[in-house]
Amino acid sequence: xxxxxxxxxxxxxxxxxxxxxRTANVNEYSARYSILDKEFxxxxxxxxxxxxKINNQGRGDVLKGEEAxxxxxxxxxxxxxxxxxxxxxLNEDAEGNILDENKNGLARELARMNLPVNFYTQWYWKxxxxxxxxxxxxxxxxxxxxxxxxxADVILGIMEKWVPYAYDAFMAYRKTGAHFSGKGVEVIxxxxxxxxxxxxxxxxxxxxWEELMATLNLNKA
Ligand SMILES: Cc1cc2nc3c(=O)[nH]c(=O)nc-3n(C[C@H](O)[C@H](O)[C@H](O)COP(=O)(O)OP(=O)(O)OC[C@H]3O[C@@H](n4cnc5c(N)ncnc54)[C@H](O)[C@@H]3O)c2cc1C
Numbered sequence: 001x002x003x004x005x006x007x008x009x010x011x012x013x014x015x016x017x018x019x020x021x022r023t024a025n026v027n028e029y030s031a032r033y034s035i036l037d038k039e040f041x042x043x044x045x046x047x048x049x050x051x052x053k054i055n056n057q058g059r060g061d062v063l064k065g066e067e068a069x070x071x072x073x074x075x076x077x078x079x080x081x082x083x084x085x086x087x088x089x090l091n092e093d094a095e096g097n098i099l100d101e102n103k104n105g106l107a108r109e110l111a112r113m114n115l116p117v118n119f120y121t122q123w124y125w126k127x128x129x130x131x132x133x134x135x136x137x138x139x140x141x142x143x144x145x146x147x148x149x150x151x152a153d154v155i156l157g158i159m160e161k162w163v164p165y166a167y168d169a170f171m172a173y174r175k176t177g178a179h180f181s182g183k184g185v186e187v188i189x190x191x192x193x194x195x196x197x198x199x200x201x202x203x204x205x206x207x208x209w210e211e212l213m214a215t216l217n218l219n220k221a
Contacts, residue, residue: 002129002163006155011041013117014148021135024127031121032109035094036086040079041118042072047146059146078116085114129163133170140175184212 010018019026048068049059063071087093091105098105105111127135132155138144140152156175160167180188183204190197199209 002166003126004129004132004158004162005124005126007122008125008151009120009122010151011118011147012115012121014041014145014151015121015123016117017145017148018125018139018151021127021131021138023131023134024125026123026125028123029121031112032107035090035092035096035108036112036115036119036121038083038094039120040083040116041120041147042075042079043147048072057143075118079118082114082116083119086111089114129159129166132159133174136170137174178215180212180215181208183208187212188216 015028045068046062048063048071050061050063052058052060054060062068087099089106089111090108091099091103093099136152136156136159139148140156141149144152156167159170181204183202187197187202187204199206202209204212
């Protein structure tokens with residue numbers, strides 16, 4: 001029965017992941033109606049990472065030195081350049097001042113299309129507790145991209161203050177609990193009998209095996 005409404009400011013690429021959670025009510029700031037702020041996301045140094053070599057949907061080592069510097073410069077340059085173009089197309093600045101009296105300016109709904117997805121949007125997001133727990137289970141998880149996980153971690157803190165008993169149960173049974181596949185359960189049973197199952201005998205893929213071992217704290221994933 002519990003519901004909560006958040007006012008969230010988030011980069012568009014995060015919003016695109018977030019909106020996949022269909023069990024919420026959403027009311028997004030309209031970039032047809034209003035001019036978007038000159039605000040964009042740039043990762044901090046420790047989050048500026050290379051593509052993971054083992055997981056196509058993940059990050060590897062943090063970029064260093066010249067490469068990191070160049071990546072940051074390019075991200076900032078493009079964002080600033082695109083925002084300048086946006087204002088030129090609109091013929092308006094963020095305060096609504098006309099830049100050139102002799103021009104009409106392109107409609108807001110069209111001018112926005114050149115902005116990169118690291119620009120921020122905003123929305124109101126209303127969701128019930130059960131579906132919020134589902135969101136947090138998926139997004140406050142290490143499989144999730146850092147940029148959305150950062151929001152999910154904050155939401156976890158809000159849940160703790162809002163519904164402390166439900167939060168404790170959630171942490172005990174879902175967040176710090178574990179889910180095993182049928183093959184995983186077989187491996188655990190064999191281990192408990194003193195047998196020595198391997199990835200080959202388990203019929204699991206390398207990644208499934210490594211995730212199981214990591215969950216059981218038996219190696220590093
Ligand atoms: C780590 C990670 C990686 C991801 N990678 C990708 C990717 O590569 N590509 C991609 O497209 N998406 C990806 N996603 C998004 C993912 O596929 C889901 O869309 C997202 O996590 C929302 O989950 P959900 O559908 O369970 O949530 P919600 O939409 O909030 O739904 C919650 C639950 O409600 C029920 N439900 C909701 N709507 C319906 C319906 N219409 N009919 C029946 N039941 C319904 C289901 O039981 C569902 O689980 C990824 C998500 C995560 C966390």
